[in-house]
Amino acid sequence: MDKWLDLLSLVDFISVGILLSTVAMNTLRRIESCVKAYRLNSLLLSLLIFITAFTVGDVHLYAAGALTLLSKALIIPMFLSRTIKQMKVTHEVQPYISNGLSLVISGILVSLVYASLSEGIFVTGFSKNVLQISVAVIMIGLFIMITRKKAITQVIGLLVMENGLFLAGFSLTFGMPTIIELGILFDMLMVVLILGIFAIQIKKVFASSDLDRLTTLKG
Amino acid sequence: MECGYKIEKVLKMNTQLLIYFSVILFIAGAFAPLVPAIRSTKLPYLFPAAGSFMLGVYGLAVCFGLPGGSVARAEVLPFLTYSFSVDGLSGFFILIISVLSFCATVYCAGYYSSGSERMPFALFNIFVLSMYAVVTASNVPTFLIAWETMSLSSYFLVTLRGDDSSAKAGLLYIVMTHIGTAFIMVMFLVLYKSTGSMEFSAMKAASASLPANTVYAVFLLSLAGFGTKAGLIPLHTWLPRAHPAAPSAVSALMSGVMIKTGIYGFVRMNFTITGSSPEWFGIVLIVLGGVSCIFGVLYAYMEQDIKRVLAYSSIENVGIIFLGLGSSMLFRSGGFYALSALAATAAMYHVMNHAFFKGLLFLGAGSVLHSTHTVNMERLGGLVKLMPWTGLFFLVGSISISALPPFNGFVSEWLTFQSLLLGFNSPSIIAKIIAPLGGAALALTGALSAACFVKAFGISFLGKPRSQEASSSVEAHPLMLIGMAILAVLCLAGGLMPGAASDMVAAAVFQMTGTAAMSTGWHSLFIAGTFSSLSPALILLTMLVMAGAALIFVLFVSGRRKIRQSCSWDCGIKSLDHRMQYSAAAFSKPIKLIFKRIYLPSRDVRISYLLKPLFVRSMTYRGSITQVVEKMFYEKITSRIGAFAEKMKALQAGNLNLYLGYILATLIFLLIFWT
Numbered sequence: 077m078d079k080w081l082d083l084l085s086l087v088d089f090i091s092v093g094i095l096l097s098t099v100a101m102n103t104l105r106r107i108e109s110c111v112k113a114y115r116l117n118s119l120l121l122s123l124l125i126f127i128t129a130f131t132v133g134d135v136h137l138y139a140a141g142a143l144t145l146l147s148k149a150l151i152i153p154m155f156l157s158r159t160i161k162q163m164k165v166t167h168e169v170q171p172y173i174s175n176g177l178s179l180v181i182s183g184i185l186v187s188l189v190y191a192s193l194s195e196g197i198f199v200t201g202f203s204k205n206v207l208q209i210s211v212a213v214i215m216i217g218l219f220i221m222i223t224r225k226k227a228i229t230q231v232i233g234l235l236v237m238e239n240g241l242f243l244a245g246f247s248l249t250f251g252m253p254t255i256i257e258l259g260i261l262f263d264m265l266m267v268v269l270i271l272g273i274f275a276i277q278i279k280k281v282f283a284s285s286d287l288d289r290l291t292t293l294k295g
Numbered sequence: 296m297e298c299g300y301k302i303e304k305v306l307k308m309n310t311q312l313l314i315y316f317s318v319i320l321f322i323a324g325a326f327a328p329l330v331p332a333i334r335s336t337k338l339p340y341l342f343p344a345a346g347s348f349m350l351g352v353y354g355l356a357v358c359f360g361l362p363g364g365s366v367a368r369a370e371v372l373p374f375l376t377y378s379f380s381v382d383g384l385s386g387f388f389i390l391i392i393s394v395l396s397f398c399a400t401v402y403c404a405g406y407y408s409s410g411s412e413r414m415p416f417a418l419f420n421i422f423v424l425s426m427y428a429v430v431t432a433s434n435v436p437t438f439l440i441a442w443e444t445m446s447l448s449s450y451f452l453v454t455l456r457g458d459d460s461s462a463k464a465g466l467l468y469i470v471m472t473h474i475g476t477a478f479i480m481v482m483f484l485v486l487y488k489s490t491g492s493m494e495f496s497a498m499k500a501a502s503a504s505l506p507a508n509t510v511y512a513v514f515l516l517s518l519a520g521f522g523t524k525a526g527l528i529p530l531h532t533w534l535p536r537a538h539p540a541a542p543s544a545v546s547a548l549m550s551g552v553m554i555k556t557g558i559y560g561f562v563r564m565n566f567t568i569t570g571s572s573p574e575w576f577g578i579v580l581i582v583l584g585g586v587s588c589i590f591g592v593l594y595a596y597m598e599q600d601i602k603r604v605l606a607y608s609s610i611e612n613v614g615i616i617f618l619g620l621g622s623s624m625l626f627r628s629g630g631f632y633a634l635s636a637l638a639a640t641a642a643m644y645h646v647m648n649h650a651f652f653k654g655l656l657f658l659g660a661g662s663v664l665h666s667t668h669t670v671n672m673e674r675l676g677g678l679v680k681l682m683p684w685t686g687l688f689f690l691v692g693s694i695s696i697s698a699l700p701p702f703n704g705f706v707s708e709w710l711t712f713q714s715l716l717l718g719f720n721s722p723s724i725i726a727k728i729i730a731p732l733g734g735a736a737l738a739l740t741g742a743l744s745a746a747c748f749v750k751a752f753g754i755s756f757l758g759k760p761r762s763q764e765a766s767s768s769v770e771a772h773p774l775m776l777i778g779m780a781i782l783a784v785l786c787l788a789g790g791l792m793p794g795a796a797s798d799m800v801a802a803a804v805f806q807m808t809g810t811a812a813m814s815t816g817w818h819s820l821f822i823a824g825t826f827s828s829l830s831p832a833l834i835l836l837t838m839l840v841m842a843g844a845a846l847i848f849v850l851f852v853s854g855r856r857k858i859r860q861s862c863s864w865d866c867g868i869k870s871l872d873h874r875m876q877y878s879a880a881a882f883s884k885p886i887k888l889i890f891k892r893i894y895l896p897s898r899d900v901r902i903s904y905l906l907k908p909l910f911v912r913s914m915t916y917r918g919s920i921t922q923v924v925e926k927m928f929y930e931k932i933t934s935r936i937g938a939f940a941e942k943m944k945a946l947q948a949g950n951l952n953l954y955l956g957y958i959l960a961t962l963i964f965l966l967i968f969w970t
Contacts, residue, residue: 215962218955219959222955223952255371
């Protein structure tokens with residue numbers, strides 16, 4: 077019982093860290109810092125999985141944690157930084173709305189999620205907070221995608237959303253079946269690769285990596 | 296007893312090994328051309344040929360009573376279990392897929408040995424393999440995955456040529472086939488909802504207690520879904536465009552067996568899974584089948600392009616098969632199970648026959664295309680002298696498809712005819728009227744299709760060459776000829792040994808109707824006791840005796856005569872020109888006039904004069920016919936959809952962030968209001 081209590085507070089602590097690192101992305105001005113925030117986000121996620129794996133004693137969870145660590149905290153951020161270097165763009169994030177406003181909206185999103193998920197779904201897993209936090213992370217990730225102009229920041233938003241999804245699945249069932257996790261991870265790697273190439277191509281064709289230039293493609 | 300059980304077990308293990316080995320052969324064959332050392336040899340053809348040969352033997356064994364059962368089962372994900380099993384019906388389709396893919400592979404080995412084209416091994420093998428998967432899938436996810444693999448691989452084969460027209464044909468094909476798949480998915484969901492299982496066997500077990508509305512829904516949805524693949528009118532529009540666009544060997548497979556997977560799906564759903572039906576099911580099928588065969592053959596008759604003629608004629612033959620299926624359903628609802636089995640035999644027999652002769656004809660058309668680079672009849676002619684074997688095989692195919700004895704088309708159409716005429720046994724008055732009307736439609740179709748293939752063979756192979764390409768054509772590669780010869784022999788065998796062939800389809804018919812079909816000898820058929828009987832071998836014998844008698848009469852009885860040698864039909868003028876021949880358009884003119892209410896023909900004659908009334912410099916004639924179904928049905932639908940899409944365009948601003956905003960708005964809406 078004692079052990080579970082410790083685990084609960086630890087898990088809550090880490091997942092709040094995940095939420096904060098996501099919210100922090102709203103205020104960052106440089107794309108590189110966004111990548112760093114994402115790396116922190118993924119590190120916390122894998123830490124959370126490792127701790128749970130240690131407590132529950134499930135080999136499958138260790139594997140999931142190792143995979144998360146390897147792909148999301150190491151490989152994907154590496155690709156992202158390389159793409160940013162290759163693009164040689166200004167390193168400004170260039171959001172549509174001001175940082176202050178986006179912080180406020182993130183806050184509203186979090187409270188909205190808490191308000192609507194406070195009851196109804198009773199989580200059989202280990203903490204009552206993780207599900208709400210994960211949904212909030214998904215929402216904020218989507219919000220980041222909406223408010224940013226650069227293709228690369230949209231990729232980061234998508235990745236954050238995926239972290240949120242992973243957390244949600246994890247909080248409900250202690251992780252999805254291995255093959256699905258593998259599939260999702262592979263998808264993520266591909267998305268980063270392909271979008272990296274796309275971003276460079278968009279930059280080449282439109283002489284800018286702002287996605288609003290794509291409006292001219294409309295028939 | 297113990298011993299028998301053991302033998303059965305060993306047999307089962309060995310057949311399973313055989314199946315796995317064949318599948319591995321197909322997959323290996325897809326990658327074989329990547330190995331540089333064997334790329335330019337004939338070795339890669341060996342893989343699909345051997346694979347389809349072994350599966351063909353297996354299919355034949357199943358048809359003659361080898362127990363089937365589950366052959367492979369693998370749980371991949373929750374809700375996704377790959378499961379394959381074989382019964383009499385699957386075995387029968389495995390057999391015809393194997394025969395055609397074997398012949399097509401042998402043919403391709405010759406076809407691609409010269410010229411610039413390369414054999415699309417990977418697509419071809421995946422396509423054939425996916426057809427096997429469709430007819431053996433034993434649960435819904437497996438079936439749908441196999442079905443989609445088949446559709447997509449055939450789509451890529453249709454667009455293989457890479458030009459504008461094949462891209463358009465491919466687009467139409469993939470749109471139509473996905474509309475069909477949508478119907479199929481809804482049908483499976485309806486069945487799942489009322490049976491609670493995704494396994495075909497469980498669906499079948501629960502089918503007796505299905506509510507009537509579910510059975511109706513399954514019938515109509517499967518008719519729309521599988522009818523699209525089979526090419527039933529009015530869902531046929533993709534077929535005459537997509538089939539000719541593919542490489543000829545693939546056209547043979549598409550027309551010969553791929554559209555039959557539509558029939559397989561329909562039969563699997565409506566005969567083996569849901570077992571009972573009200574009378575109007577059969578009537579709907581007979582009406583649709585009759586319309587399909589008459590319109591199919593009428594449009595085939597108007598085409599100048601051999602491959603398009605063959606594609607339209609596939610629609611006609613699918614119509615004939617549906618006539619058989621319809622009368623089988625009609626009899627089943629009336630409780631005449633023996634007659635139902637008879638009609639099902641007719642339909643399955645025609646499935647097989649059409650696969651053989653349509654495959655043969657497409658391969659023949661491919662040889663013509665390979666040699667002359669055109670399949671436009673107006674540019675062919677006289678080919679029978681330059682390509683005698685191809686000509687002979689094409690003639691065999693033409694006779695078979697025209698339902699003339701002693702070839703196979705005759706037997707199955709005769710059986711269909713008999714079963715439709717026996718419709719007067721049915722208790723209801725509508726059925727008594729509709730079934731013989733279906734018979735009348737079949738009779739008209741037979742005559743028109745004979746005329747159609749007289750035109751196709753006569754204009755292309757007889758007379759004088761109409762173009763430089765036609766006069767310089769050469770006989771096809773021996774391997775191509777072997778591919779065609781196998782099918783030609785099978786056409787003859789199917790005609791001469793109807794008893795043996797109907798024994799072969801008996802297992803499939805038993806799966807469909809639960810009744811063993813009919814009493815037969817190997818060379819003759821007896822229907823409904825003493826209603827009628829048929830022995831094509833005797834017909835052939837009679838024909839031979841008559842011909843011999845005629846010969847004897849001419850040679851010995853009628854006395855000696857002077858032999859004069861001259862050009863035929865030259866009316867005394869020497870040096871006949873190829874432009875003086877009857878053209879394909881002229882040949883089809885009388886029918887065009889008779890059926891002008893259906894064709895709605897339009898003509899456009901332009902004359903340019905040197906001096907107004909008398910001296911003509913040149914005349915051009917352009918005739919076309921109206922595709923009634925497309926005009927009445929599709930043009931209206933597409934214009935409606937176009938107008939709707941125009942309105943929806945406002946949503947599509949082209950701004951990615953806005954699109955993401957839509958998603959966020961939806962998510963927040965759901966989050967707040969869902970609970």
